[in-house]
Amino acid sequence: MIITKKRDFKALLENIADYKSFFLVGCSECASLCGTGGKPELAALKTALEAEGKTVTGTMLPKTGCQTLGTKIELKKDKDACAAADAIIVMSCGAGTQSAVEIFPDKPVFPSNDTLFLGNMTRFQMFDERCSLCGECILDKTGGICPVTACPKGLLNGPCGGTNEGKCEVSPDIECAWVRIYNRMKKINRLEDFKKTLSPKNWSASRKPATLNTREKEEVKK
């Protein structure tokens, strides 16, 4: 899921200083699990804004905020509340925020969160990054642990000289990705994979802005 972190409320207030009334959009997916854009957070932001003398014309929790078309349809029932607002505040990720930008072409849209990474939830509201969305998966060659993400240097062929009893030189809080990979490969009898030199990554596979249209072929048929 996409991991988000609530921005400082004072900073948000500064950003929205020019406007009086707002419509708030959360998200039932990632932002709800991150505690940054679910039902309770929508209610809390509404209260906080009102305490600052702002007006909240309405709140809405879309099923999936980054699903632009679906969110647009869901927002139809809040047409009047949206129209009454000077601006929109989106309590999800950068993708959800930009869904709103598309849905509201003539209104300013403000993010209430910072978008951090694609994460795994390890325990309730604890997340870590395991995939960097690099565009060409190498997990089959690295024992299922991604060194592009787990190693601060993104090394592909083994640990650097900074590995220290299983810890990383960058921080003792980080496990050395290559020691983890070595241990796992050993456990699953795949140490042969370690011996193979991986070629430099093809970074053109993760060039921005990425697009994907899996409908193309189907359309051509029609």
Add this chain to the structure above:
Amino acid sequence: MSFRDALNSGKFVVTAEVGPPKGTDIKKILHESELLKGKVDALNVTDNQSAVMRISSVSFCKLLLEMGHEPILQMTCRDRNRIGLQSDLLGASILGIKNVLCMTGDHPNAGDHKEAKPVYDIESVQLLKVVAGLNAGKDMMGNELKGATDFYQGAVVTPESNPIEPQLMKFEKKIEAGANFFQTQAIYDIDKFKNFMSYARKFPVKILAGLVLLKSAGMANFMNKFVPGITVPQNLIDELKEAGKEKAMDAGIGIMARHIKQLKDEKICDGVHIMAIGAEDKVPEIMERAGLL
């Protein structure tokens, strides 16, 4: 004699290291380099070591060449992508630089520009392959070069890395990628190093034992605590302590000279790489006491 020829001649080779300074005043480093001239077989020039921004390694290598030194260009993958690395390698080649040490490089987190974007487009093993390719007249994409390079390429290894197995597997990958010589991370336990060498001798590469000058018991303790892959045995720490504060540096020089002598006399490895870390002026004395001068 070139560094490559010296190693191939079977001579016990000595390299030392200079770190270009931060800023354009190079009087001190030129003086230190001058002291080592004619004594060491080659001088490593570090590449923004510890991720601290300094004078570029290529430029300083060129200065050393003009002064009649044999430089080893250290090249890390931290600050340049594959285009920059290859371009600088070609540039180093036309300046007459013949030796290159391929490393991944300390993370910016260790240095003085912590907010820098770490590059690591490729890493040490892949960089060695790139150098081999340039030597064969091809760039990384297989494009023909108009004129190939002729680098003697080296790499680093940490014989006391813990756990050791993944480190050794990477060492073998570096050899496969084209490394001709290795300069090791600092070693202090010669018996342990002998074990490493009995393994490393299976491969057709030259090995220079890395030696860091101990200046005090405090420094030894600090390295044990904070520098990955370095272990200073207790008996050496005691030796430094017993020497007392004023004589600690002298004791450190004695330890290194003793180690060099043993490594040479027992033909344990092909040479040594002396890292004096700020005390480069002591290198001639170390070599003298080791019986090398």
